[in-house]
Amino acid sequence: MGGERKVFTLAEAANHNNPKDCWLVIDGKVYDVTKFLDDHPGGDDVLLSATGKDATNDFEDVGHSTSAKAMLDEFYVGDIDTSTIPTKVQYTPPKQPQYNQDKTPEFIIKLLQFLVPLVILGVAVGVRFYTKSA
Ligand code: HEM
Numbered sequence: 001m002g003g004e005r006k007v008f009t010l011a012e013a014a015n016h017n018n019p020k021d022c023w024l025v026i027d028g029k030v031y032d033v034t035k036f037l038d039d040h041p042g043g044d045d046v047l048l049s050a051t052g053k054d055a056t057n058d059f060e061d062v063g064h065s066t067s068a069k070a071m072l073d074e075f076y077v078g079d080i081d082t083s084t085i086p087t088k089v090q091y092t093p094p095k096q097p098q099y100n101q102d103k104t105p106e107f108i109i110k111l112l113q114f115l116v117p118l119v120i121l122g123v124a125v126g127v128r129f130y131t132k133s134a
Pocket residue numbers: 024031033040041042043046047050055058059062063064065066067068069071072075
């Protein structure tokens with residue numbers, strides 16, 4: 001093999017998910033952290049629960065120090081076949097209908113709001129005018 005990089009599928013890496021054999025997938029690389037479980041300042045349980053998946057976000061979310069990131073090298077065992085990592089589903093909001101979907105221009109609506117009461121008033125005045133003389 002002579003220093004050739006090993007490439008694992010996510011399923012292969014996921015098999016190493018117990019306290020006696022624990023692999024993590026971070027940033028496209030595979031790390032065997034079995035020996036580190038007892039020494040991890042964040043505890044062994046978080047490492048074990050980060051197995052079987054792309055743990056990049058878990059690792060980054062903690063805000064690990066640069067020295068923590070430098071430690072990764074010593075646990076490196078190979079790379080992950082990135083095509084075996086399920087791509088994140090991007091949330092796209094449903095398309096909202098435009099608020100005013102009808103094409104009636106605003107000024108016509110304004111005009112009607114002004115005219116309708118005027119017409120009612122006109123009718124009322126007209127009725128009164130014609131009934132008074134009777
Ligand atoms: C090979 C991978 C990892 C290494 C080498 C590592 C190393 C370290 C180190 C050195 C610290 C001490 C604080 C610091 O220097 O930033 C730390 C803290 C911590 N780690 Fe990790 N870590 C690894 C993976 C993870 C993962 C995958 C998780 C979460 C799922 C995690 C969760 C935490 C937490 C919660 C702390 C904070 C502990 C505390 O402050 O009480 N670590 N880690």
